[in-house]
Amino acid sequence: MAKSDVKLIGAWPSPFVMRARIALNIKSLGYEFLEEKLGSKSQLLLESNPVHKKIPVLIHDGKPICESLVIVEYIDEVWSSGPTILPSDPYDRALARFWAAYLDEKWFPSMRSIATAKEEEARKALIEQAGEGVMMLEDAFSRCSKGKGFFGGDQIGYLDIAFGSFLGWLRTTEKMNGVKLIDETKTPSLLKWATSFSSHPAVKDVLPETEKLVEFAKVLAKFKAASSNS
Amino acid sequence: MAKSDVKLIGAWPSPFVMRARIALNIKSLGYEFLEEKLGSKSQLLLESNPVHKKIPVLIHDGKPICESLVIVEYIDEVWSSGPTILPSDPYDRALARFWAAYLDEKWFPSMRSIATAKEEEARKALIEQAGEGVMMLEDAFSRCSKGKGFFGGDQIGYLDIAFGSFLGWLRTTEKMNGVKLIDETKTPSLLKWATSFSSHPAVKDVLPETEKLVEFAKVLAKFKAASSNS
Numbered sequence: 001m002a003k004s005d006v007k008l009i010g011a012w013p014s015p016f017v018m019r020a021r022i023a024l025n026i027k028s029l030g031y032e033f034l035e036e037k038l039g040s041k042s043q044l045l046l047e048s049n050p051v052h053k054k055i056p057v058l059i060h061d062g063k064p065i066c067e068s069l070v071i072v073e074y075i076d077e078v079w080s081s082g083p084t085i086l087p088s089d090p091y092d093r094a095l096a097r098f099w100a101a102y103l104d105e106k107w108f109p110s111m112r113s114i115a116t117a118k119e120e121e122a123r124k125a126l127i128e129q130a131g132e133g134v135m136m137l138e139d140a141f142s143r144c145s146k147g148k149g150f151f152g153g154d155q156i157g158y159l160d161i162a163f164g165s166f167l168g169w170l171r172t173t174e175k176m177n178g179v180k181l182i183d184e185t186k187t188p189s190l191l192k193w194a195t196s197f198s199s200h201p202a203v204k205d206v207l208p209e210t211e212k213l214v215e216f217a218k219v220l221a222k223f224k225a226a227s228s229n230s
Numbered sequence: 231m232a233k234s235d236v237k238l239i240g241a242w243p244s245p246f247v248m249r250a251r252i253a254l255n256i257k258s259l260g261y262e263f264l265e266e267k268l269g270s271k272s273q274l275l276l277e278s279n280p281v282h283k284k285i286p287v288l289i290h291d292g293k294p295i296c297e298s299l300v301i302v303e304y305i306d307e308v309w310s311s312g313p314t315i316l317p318s319d320p321y322d323r324a325l326a327r328f329w330a331a332y333l334d335e336k337w338f339p340s341m342r343s344i345a346t347a348k349e350e351e352a353r354k355a356l357i358e359q360a361g362e363g364v365m366m367l368e369d370a371f372s373r374c375s376k377g378k379g380f381f382g383g384d385q386i387g388y389l390d391i392a393f394g395s396f397l398g399w400l401r402t403t404e405k406m407n408g409v410k411l412i413d414e415t416k417t418p419s420l421l422k423w424a425t426s427f428s429s430h431p432a433v434k435d436v437l438p439e440t441e442k443l444v445e446f447a448k449v450l451a452k453f454k455a456a457s458s459n460s
Contacts, residue, residue: 060321065328066328073323073324073327074320074323074324077320091304093304105335
């Protein structure tokens with residue numbers, strides 16, 4: 001497979017883009033990374049994802065695939081000769097898909113809104129909510145990992161990617177709010193997992209440093225404030 | 231497979247429960263239907279889906295599977311000897327998953343909110359939005375069906391189930407608002423598809439009659455008003 005066959009429209013701070021990059025790395029696939037700029041959308045993005053106009057978009061042999069989890073499953077199915085991403089057992093697959101949907105529909109939107117909470121009370125409630133979600137994932141970890149190091153068992157898999165892609169923003173949230181969502185006392189398994197995940201060869205070069213994300217979060221907040229005032 | 235191995239916690243008016251029932255019917259699987267009552271949640275539901283406490287829950291050999299689309303994929307993977315539900319080609323699968331996610335995250339929440347819109351202007355805007363979504367699906371139909379009768383081609387598949395399960399509520403919305411979302415002029419393919427889908431052997435006994443749903447919608451509105459006043 002020549003490098004030019006696979007393109008990814010994305011941006012480095014996006015956890016959703018990171019998912020596609022990790023999945024491509026797991027399969028040892030070269031790809032062209034087409035970076036979108038904050039505040040504008042390229043013609044290629046608008047044409048490739050007319051419904052949502054959002055990154056990531058994977059373009060494989062000219063055909064666009066949108067939505068991060070759909071992309072991860074697509075990569076797993078097309079390059080099936082590489083290490084598998086989805087668990088092989090249907091029940092394990094269902095569990096992984098269930099928790100990935102929970103992360104995207106409930107947990108991440110809630111954690112993300114901490115940054116824009118107007119009232120101190122609302123901010124605290126959201127932090128508590130995010131912490132409760134992490135505790136549920138600690139519990140899910142023991143059921144999914146079956147005593148191994150990853151949600152996917154011995155290797156990183158679908159749920160590792162779905163949750164792990166949020167680690168940068170989770171650490172940024174911890175830092176900016178002076179709290180710990182993953183810690184030794186309440187979530188010891190996840191603490192260990194987060195270290196293994198972050199240093200994994202398929203992950204370490206695409207998971208941004210927390211300091212860099214904190215800086216980006218400040219730029220983003222200013223950008224949003226300016227956009228809403230204009 | 232003995233009948234008692236498969237249980238489904240649900241309720242007849244729920245489009246999400248309908249998805250599981252249609253998938254079970256496609257695979258010709260007998261199952262015990264455990265019906266939840268409006269306004270209360272059974273102990274079994276609370277124990278089987280502690281995260282969301284929502285129907286449907288499929289219980290297979292004592293193990294709970296939650297979230298309607300996860301259930302449909304699970305049924306397809308476990309009973310793989312029956313007719314397939316997901317398309318076999320990875321790109322077609324990605325397209326079907328993309329549109330199913332669009333329906334659940336954007337289109338249905340928007341259409342559902344028509345019933346509770348306070349202002350006439352907001353109601354009209356929501357109806358227009360729902361109509362635009364249906365037009366996009368008309369377009370998606372030609373790409374997915376490849377000239378055949380269903381999104382899945384010759385047979386009903388994943389996206390047929392994901393969209394078709396909303397047909398009862400779509401017709402109820404049309405009736406209660408005196409509008410047409412699917413019609414001969416703007417969405418001729420979907421109009422034909424909706425007729426074929428509704429009369430399909432796996433569907434016809436689980437898709438409720440519009441009249442019955444309209445009555446239920448009125449009861450539901452009264453119930454919600456009473457709950458919010460208490």
